[in-house]
Amino acid sequence: MNGYRFCFREEAGVQKPAYSPASAVILKLVERINVVGAGLIGLGSAWRLAQKGAEVTVFDARDAGCEASWTAAGMLAPGGEFFEPSELATLGMRSLAMYPDFVRELEEDSGVTIDYSRSGAIEVAYSDAEAAALETRAAAQKLCGIPSEACKHDSRPARFFPEDAHVDPRDLTRALRVACQRRGVNLLENEPITKISADGRVWTANGVNAGSVTLVAAGAWSSALLTDLPGPRPEVIPVRGHLISWPLRAGLLGPILRHGSTYMVQRRSGVLLAGTTREYVGFDRTLDETALAEIQARAEELLPLLAGQAPTERWNGFRPFVEGELPWISQLGRSCVWAAYGHYRNGILLAPETIQRVAGYLLA
Numbered sequence: 001m002n003g004y005r006f007c008f009r010e011e012a013g014v015q016k017p018a019y020s021p022a023s024a025v026i027l028k029l030v031e032r033i034n035v036v037g038a039g040l041i042g043l044g045s046a047w048r049l050a051q052k053g054a055e056v057t058v059f060d061a062r063d064a065g066c067e068a069s070w071t072a073a074g075m076l077a078p079g080g081e082f083f084e085p086s087e088l089a090t091l092g093m094r095s096l097a098m099y100p101d102f103v104r105e106l107e108e109d110s111g112v113t114i115d116y117s118r119s120g121a122i123e124v125a126y127s128d129a130e131a132a133a134l135e136t137r138a139a140a141q142k143l144c145g146i147p148s149e150a151c152k153h154d155s156r157p158a159r160f161f162p163e164d165a166h167v168d169p170r171d172l173t174r175a176l177r178v179a180c181q182r183r184g185v186n187l188l189e190n191e192p193i194t195k196i197s198a199d200g201r202v203w204t205a206n207g208v209n210a211g212s213v214t215l216v217a218a219g220a221w222s223s224a225l226l227t228d229l230p231g232p233r234p235e236v237i238p239v240r241g242h243l244i245s246w247p248l249r250a251g252l253l254g255p256i257l258r259h260g261s262t263y264m265v266q267r268r269s270g271v272l273l274a275g276t277t278r279e280y281v282g283f284d285r286t287l288d289e290t291a292l293a294e295i296q297a298r299a300e301e302l303l304p305l306l307a308g309q310a311p312t313e314r315w316n317g318f319r320p321f322v323e324g325e326l327p328w329i330s331q332l333g334r335s336c337v338w339a340a341y342g343h344y345r346n347g348i349l350l351a352p353e354t355i356q357r358v359a360g361y362l363l364a
Ligand SMILES: Cc1cc2nc3c(=O)[nH]c(=O)nc-3n(C[C@H](O)[C@H](O)[C@H](O)COP(=O)(O)OP(=O)(O)OC[C@H]3O[C@@H](n4cnc5c(N)ncnc54)[C@H](O)[C@@H]3O)c2cc1C
Pocket: 036, 037, 038, 039, 040, 041, 042, 059, 060, 061, 062, 063, 064, 065, 066, 067, 068, 069, 070, 071, 072, 073, 074, 075, 076, 191, 192, 193, 194, 217, 218, 219, 220, 221, 225, 239, 240, 241, 242, 243, 275, 276, 316, 317, 318, 319, 320, 340, 341, 342, 343, 344, 345, 346, 347, 348, 349, 350
């Protein structure tokens, strides 16, 4: 291993000062890391940790990358997300700047081509009041380092955000899967973790897996896995979102197109996606016909050539929301368990920054 980090192994439920000679604390070197969750955050972290020499096992309850990281539109779009300076905006901008190198390195390590485009984004105003609000917002966004310029879209007032970009998140998880396997990561799919103990052990229906450290990166499912662990942590709430898509002529849409909560992004293949909704319905996977019809109507208003064309794909997924919308990347008390979850609407954008931070913490 290139780097080692000390963590403390404590007897579960026993309150002892960490540095007291009387405490039953055992110092242990990090050499085997369990990662719970093979979404973009878990797989990305596993890849980085394995690159740095750690021995990593990743567990997923289903197939790798099939939850929020499969659902997402993949917009890397501070211009549509951050309206004033904040810690989240700073993280988002930092992660956006890391994307070109992140994609290049991952393509090299995996041999998988990733659909990534620094396309920019156009945000349209439908009224004078909306245009004025967009101008005011743009002035505040300038303070976060988010540039934009006034433009027109179909004779409507609009703003162009040149630095917004997009990526196909399914390409990212496909590439990470290969890169992880090439780096010797042990990926165990359809192997749900049922329990995690403070000493880093994880349980599945097939038994116990020891680990000197466990990283929980189970997106909207993370809270339920942390119940037996010490220390404060934010509760994660699933926020469902629907998306629809049409196979269209490639190159039809250049920049991302947005109006309010409606957005459109086109993949290199021609597939054009539109979203979205924000629904508080727990983990209900039922497709909501009303929500889908509403997205379609909004999409047709923004891009009239879609009128009358039924989408060929419709799906939904669960954003991991935490209060304050700032992802939680931290150790659970003084246990051997860390967590990285709560990326809510921006987990694809925040992935490079998150996985770099996780590797720094676990292998410091
Ligand atoms: C509709 C929608 C649109 C979005 N659009 C964007 C966008 O344009 N840009 C952007 O940046 N972000 C977007 N997001 C947000 C982004 O998708 C998420 O923030 C990100 O994917 C979270 O990644 P994750 O790895 O934490 O979670 P996930 O991808 O959900 O991965 C969590 C993994 O944990 C596994 N798991 C759960 N329980 C267990 C268990 N007990 N044992 C083992 N494994 C378990 C799951 O099976 C899953 O594979 C969108 C999200 C949605 C829903």
